[in-house]
Amino acid sequence: MLELRPGCEACDADLPADLPGAFICSFECTFCHDCAATLQQVCPNCGGELLPRPRRVGAKLAANPASSQRVYKPRQL
Incomplete structure (x- = not known):
């Protein structure tokens, strides 16, 4: 099951699990x-x-909540 991290690693924008707009790689890095x-x-x-x-x-979200652990690695984009 995907971890569904709650925010963008680069800018820390909120990324709710039930809304579109998040992008992930095969290691679940999230942007x-x-x-x-x-x-x-x-x-x-x-x-x-x-x-x-x-x-x-x-x-499904209620029974399997998204992660609450944020990963934030500010970068120069």
Whole structure:
């Protein structure tokens, strides 16, 4: 199951699990739409492709909540 981190690693913008706009790589590094575009859809941590993160909604989100642990690594984008 995906961790669904709550914020962008580059700018710390909130990324709710039930809304679109988050992008992840295969290691679940997480970025907002704007930062992913600036990074040209390439993860700066592992070099992997950044793809839209699936959403988790309703009862599934209630039963399997998103992570509350933020990963913030400010970068010069």
